[in-house]
Amino acid sequence: MKFSNRITATKASPIRRLMPFAIKALNEGKKIYPLNIGQPDIKTPPSFFKVFEDFDKEILAYDQSQGNPDLINAICNYYKNYNMDFEPDEILITNGGSEAILFTIIAVCDAGDTIIAPEPFYANYNGFASAVDVSIEGVETKAEEGFHLPPKSELVKKIKSNTKALIISNPSNPTGVVYTPGELKMLVEICTEHDLFIISDEVYREFVYDGLEFKSMGSFKEAQQRVVIIDSISKRYSACGARIGSIASKNKELINEIMKLCQGRLCVPTIEQLGAVELYKTSDSYFREVNAEYQKRRDIVYNALQKMDGVICREPKGAFYVSAKLPVDDAEKFIIWCLEKFEYNNETIMMAPLEGFYSTEGMGINGVRIAYILNTDELTKAMSVLKKALELYPGRK
């Protein structure tokens, strides 16, 4: 009995696979600042939990495979605020953004096909794709340029006859870049010229700072048949443990195809969907508050990183991540060293090695992703610990 080649080729998540080192450090009594994972400390709006308290059915039955109709309507309404006009039959509810990505990849790619993506990109794109024999072809973006896109020619170079789609996350996990309208337009042009689907992962849509305005791929009417919007309530409403995501596309045929996969897995959790309906009613003031908080955190992290010798990054404009190059031989070794060998007043930090967010071999070796999901006091302390660690690390370069 052998395992499949595709599963052995699938890499463990760079965000989660160093957990055993963290658990060991915790057991040794160290305090760890967890900057590795995008688990916000923001409170979930209480309206969500109210639904759980009030649920009065005696049988927890299946919901519809497409998703709860009230939730679908709530999402249609939500998109109207972003000038996107989706009909209920253009939406599917999924088990988190994760399932939305996996199902979309299966629907647009056969085994052996490729998807292009500016790299570094959300690490789990690699995992989902490789599990179903698809490869992500990375197009390099640079810390020095704030991870903005390279010229069109660089992107086009990566497109081959078996390229079926482009995938982006915008605002980006892991880099925090928010693509400009010009960059998005260029991507739309490329995908139109090369007849590619555009998978636009916009789960951080609300997390945009410095007064920037977010533009969705869904707002390009000329490309609406090729655009698939991936969404999730996890970050938007700090409800990561609900696992409610969605797919939206004006391409009804594509929705019908993906619907077959939704029927296969029967449905998404019934009560969690009811909770999500309430979340989508959350007032704008919630986002304004949350946004202001994240902007403060971004400032703390970015300003601290700027002052550390040899660290390279540009100010991130969205999501709650910053990717940076560190003056170290190997970021993964550095992170493990921080957990195993290092402490500063019995405290240490955990980050995600950036290498796992690339598909191109050898890229991102000295990069890390830092999630600024702690409060400002904690983040300030975490940055001092990081500074100290970089000073003491034997593999410093």
Place this chain on the structure above:
Amino acid sequence: MKFSNRITATKASPIRRLMPFAIKALNEGKKIYPLNIGQPDIKTPPSFFKVFEDFDKEILAYDQSQGNPDLINAICNYYKNYNMDFEPDEILITNGGSEAILFTIIAVCDAGDTIIAPEPFYANYNGFASAVDVSIEGVETKAEEGFHLPPKSELVKKIKSNTKALIISNPSNPTGVVYTPGELKMLVEICTEHDLFIISDEVYREFVYDGLEFKSMGSFKEAQQRVVIIDSISKRYSACGARIGSIASKNKELINEIMKLCQGRLCVPTIEQLGAVELYKTSDSYFREVNAEYQKRRDIVYNALQKMDGVICREPKGAFYVSAKLPVDDAEKFIIWCLEKFEYNNETIMMAPLEGFYSTEGMGINGVRIAYILNTDELTKAMSVLKKALELYPGRK
């Protein structure tokens, strides 16, 4: 832009795809007895909902990718009642049994590989497999023989060099057959001789009637490295809408491989897992009551079917399904006719066409799956309606 071949080749669920006809009939004011879907009418134990009422955290955070440790321990304990000894690191919590099946198929099969299965089999095996380029090779079992297994030679005939696994559901969805210890032993022998994984879907483990004892594939110590147990709380505790399933295997390496997929999709709903912990504490008396109720229902349906001219089936011994051959030209046409053209005192029935539970073309054309998930009064009425429909159907043979 073309969709993938694998998605276009994937068939819509036979259990759910006729829903539009049902919705139309409902809108016309007809009452439909829904015998098509395994949605039990049994109450979910209230301990589940208590967890939701009592949840007192303010942030709905991610849980661990492997699953909630308390739930994993609860499942280990539960298996001990069936003489199966699993360690916590041999269990993964999944988004329903559905995800458990999909992940296991990905982990043991590459694109182009095959899995053998006695057919008819749970229709969604086809869907999951075909979505990831795997085919299910059906081994015929017959209504006339109560869908018990054919001789070893018939099974072996279907094994090719690219066959990686056997999959069964036991008790079986859709046939209700409970395999004898002898049959299971034969399957273990075959899989050992041909070095195949054994994927044993035992989500109906408790639903066994007439005093029969259930034997799990997990009880064959000699095969424990090749056995993967698929499980779910959906039917066991009438909690279909929770979407909590699991994978159990003594093959720790396999668990580690599948864990990569679990990490990719981050986690399973946090609160639903806490609810599941409570469900696994449900007393045996619950199962005795539920079992007695299903046995009564089974009797009503089976006795009624026996008395209908031209209907072929044997007494099912487990799960809550019976598969039967009907005296009709085409069962799907018959089901649609029941919804569109037929009514008896303004009532009709919905069933699942059995053809979708086969992978061999042309099989199961005149078969249906009936789920006996209504109370005894309703089921008695539903059977009268079916009898009438069969008498009046123009395509009767």
